[in-house]
Amino acid sequence: xxxxxxxxxxxxxxxxxxxxxxxxxxxxxxxxxxxxxxxxxxxxxxxxxxxxxxxxxxxxxxxxxxxxxxxxxxxxxxxxxxxxxxxxxxxxxxxxxxxxxxxxxxxxxxxxxxxxxxxxxxxxxxxxxxxxxxxxxxxxxxxxxxxxxxxxxxxxxxxxxxxxxxxxxxxxxxxxxxxxxxxxxxxxxxxxxxxxxxxxxxxxxxxxxxxxx
Numbered sequence: 189x190x191x192x193x194x195x196x197x198x199x200x201x202x203x204x205x206x207x208x209x210x211x212x213x214x215x216x217x218x219x220x221x222x223x224x225x226x227x228x229x230x231x232x233x234x235x236x237x238x239x240x241x242x243x244x245x246x247x248x249x250x251x252x253x254x255x256x257x258x259x260x261x262x263x264x265x266x267x268x269x270x271x272x273x274x275x276x277x278x279x280x281x282x283x284x285x286x287x288x289x290x291x292x293x294x295x296x297x298x299x300x301x302x303x304x305x306x307x308x309x310x311x312x313x314x315x316x317x318x319x320x321x322x323x324x325x326x327x328x329x330x331x332x333x334x335x336x337x338x339x340x341x342x343x344x345x346x347x348x349x350x351x352x353x354x355x356x357x358x359x360x361x362x363x364x365x366x367x368x369x370x371x372x373x374x375x376x377x378x379x380x381x382x383x384x385x386x387x388x389x390x391x392x393x394x395x396x397x398x399x400x401x
Contacts, residue, residue, distance in 0.1 A: 196232065199319070201326055204230040206275045213278075222268065225278040226330040231322070240344050241317045247383050248313055248342055248349070248376065249283050251395055255371055258399045262291035266309070271334065273303040279330055284309035287367055308335040310367050317344040324350070332357045338367045347380040349373050 209230040213223040222233040249265060256263040264286045272278045286293060287310040294306055312331050316323040323341045331339045332354050341350045351373045352359040353366045365371040375398055383391045
């Protein structure tokens with residue numbers, strides 16, 4: 189194990205310069221790590237994420253994709269994509285979406301999405317199994333600063349989505365999506381609860397009937 193690996197504390201925010209963060213996140217030892225940078229602090233999250241996190245990640249992405257397909261909302265979903273405002277902020281959310289007019293704004297051939305050139309994603313989703321406090325706190329502030337329009341936190345242990353509308357670098361709780369009009373957050377919670385008792389395909393069939401009403 190390298191000296192860098194033995195010294196670095198992961199899964200928590202630590203003070204670091206931007207250059208130090210880039211040095212670490214570009215190190216081959218952290219090729220599979222998720223990186224965040226905000227307000228002079230970095231957070232390196234290491235896999236594995238485990239079954240429950242991965243399962244809920246799949247369900248929530250399927251629900252959004254299905255809703256957009258049925259309702260005719262243009263969408264591009266991205267998994268673990270890196271967003272960077274050089275020298276200031278970086279995030280790698282579990283799932284993110286560009287919607288409507290911005291759905292096709294990021295061209296193929298793009299690697300890290302440079303937020304000095306492109307807008308922030310419309311919707312960001314973090315799946316929280318052991319990271320709930322951080323997702324509610326520092327990461328929420330990070331996404332406020334990045335200019336994301338809506339932020340969801342999926343609480344794996346409670347099978348619950350907490351949704352926030354973001355405007356003017358502030359956020360407020362909402363019960364219906366503002367960027368996906370007509371999508372009640374309670375319906376997502378119901379889908380998550382059902383996924384504890386039935387197969388994902390069965391949950392998908394149930395969502396299909398709900399979205400078609």
